[in-house]
Amino acid sequence: MDSVQDVECYVPESNEFQELLQSLPFERGAMCNPIHLYKGIWYRAHSLEAAMAFQRHFQARDTDIILATAPKSGTTWLKSLVFAVTHRSQYPVTDQNHPLLTTNPHGVVPFLELIYRNNKNPDLTSTPPPRIYSTHVPYTMLPESVQTSKCQIIYLCRNPKDIFVSMWHFGNMLLKDIPSSQPITIEESFERFCKGITMFGPCWEQALEYWKKSIEKPEEILFLKYEDLKANINSQLKRIAKHLGCPFSSEEENEGVIEDIANLCSFKHLSNLEVNKTGKLFFFQVVENNVFFSKGEVGDWINILTPSMVEKLDQVVEHKLNGSGLTLN
Template sequence: MANNHPNSPLTPSSSRERKLGHQENDHVDLDELISALPREKGFGSLTLILYRNFWCPSKVFPAVHSFCRHFMARDSEIILACKPKSGTTWLKALAFSALRRDVFPPSTASHPLMSSNPHELVPFFEYTVYGQAGELLDLGSFSTPRLLATHIPHDSLPESVRQSGCRVIYICRNPLDTIVSFWHFAGQVWPKVWSSGQSPKEEYFDYCCRGIEGFGPFWDHILGYWKASLEGPNRVLFLKYEDLKEDTAGNLKRIAEFMGVPFSEEEEGDGVIEEIVKLCSLSSLKELEVNKTGKRAISFIDNNTYFRKGEIGDWVNHLTPAMAEKLESIMEEKLSPFGLKFRVK
């Protein structure tokens, strides 16, 4: 288990070289690189750049570029990967609580989840680690194994991640629900991005169906990790949100074992698994004061925007039958040939 200090996601390095070196080196050719890459107008007039075969939001492109060029993965690394709005916050809470339970028992009143949003405890490479203006986080202050996260597709990850012995836990969700979840999230976080003409929902849906979306196309994102999990199940653990929802305790055991910290018989008998499941449940996290009133230190996004319904099949209340039929057809064409299906109702 952890043998250094708990995660310290907001601790920048004190070394100027660690803070600025990579960004300064990248800045020399970054503008030239951006101008040479294909770009598209995305949802809400956001700019997307085609980089390493996926659509990268322009605002995080410098951080993504730096991450892909410079990150050196350790064999002990554990990386949580996902497409936005696929159960990310929940997986971070579960994985952190299981991995660090020797330091922070789930029953303790001072558990980090009581005072920190899961995104602060398990930072994203592209939004936090490499995303702060002018400085990098001091990854050396993190516990071993380090627990980090990314939205980047598998085949676009830094070479060091794919060549090292580090482990990746990927969670995906029925694209019908993912689209609806992101649409609600975007409406809260970026209320001014809605454009005229089509309704925001129809506009975003159209972009997703064409694959022009942040870190997409969604089918390539899902398939990349799915294939990697089939080729190396000891390297990539592939989870579906729906399965995690149906059997949280059973899948939490899989997650802990995959991370190298399986629950002992004594822990199971003492109800540690159930304590973690309860601590990390959507209803529990939503009621914490930090998630009612706090903001993410890096992005200034209200923490409460990360907790909505979390229901399976909520898409039926928001998508028309024609929209659902179109997306199901895309899923059948893109995913089914590889043995990947989602429950749509």
């Protein structure tokens, strides 16, 4: 196993975190990036330090909305849908000046891990309600104020086979811009993914945790499946709006507002906007907006994974979810 010093160039801001980092199990992840195991979940060093700062300092409001996902589970789509639903009075969906026409969804709904990476104790008090944030962290890493407040959480999960395929494509698009990146075969990447050794993984552990909490607190946590969004976006948008306390009126339904939101936030529409074809964002590196729009299809794994790969991952996930009532297929 490589040492942390050999592969992790990130310099923590505190000696305390540096000492913690040195004590954690370390591996190369499914895309060969250096990740550390903390309380059963794998993190990049900068993401873990930011997540811990978020957990320590964030003060939730009852009007807050937290969008939680595992990476490559439809995060970009969920952000656009929730922003459009909650701001439809301020920004009518057919408005030619709608923010989603000129700003990538990650720009209107920021990642808490990025906010707290740039500033370990930011002042978020001036942001008007509803404040909408997103995160990849598990439920147990959410701040106590989130868990005990009445803020709304929406969790979106996806079939792990499609998560892996989307991650594989996304990772390769990013790695091509890093000259020092180390190549990894899809077979090796898949083996690591099956072991859960991937950023914020294992994804099935995270999904199961939010699933159980959504059963305990259905009034605060809405559990969605990517596949259900694809199958019937209108009914899922109704669920989202109702959960967030802004249900669609009969008049809105008759005027086609739900369909307009679905069309505004569709993969085809968003991916063809100029901002998402040529714009860039800074995550842990400069990222072109177009990498957030891959195929977005359900079942694309069938074109990439071999039958033996499918059988192996299905067995892993079924074993982990056995008896829970949750399925991820």
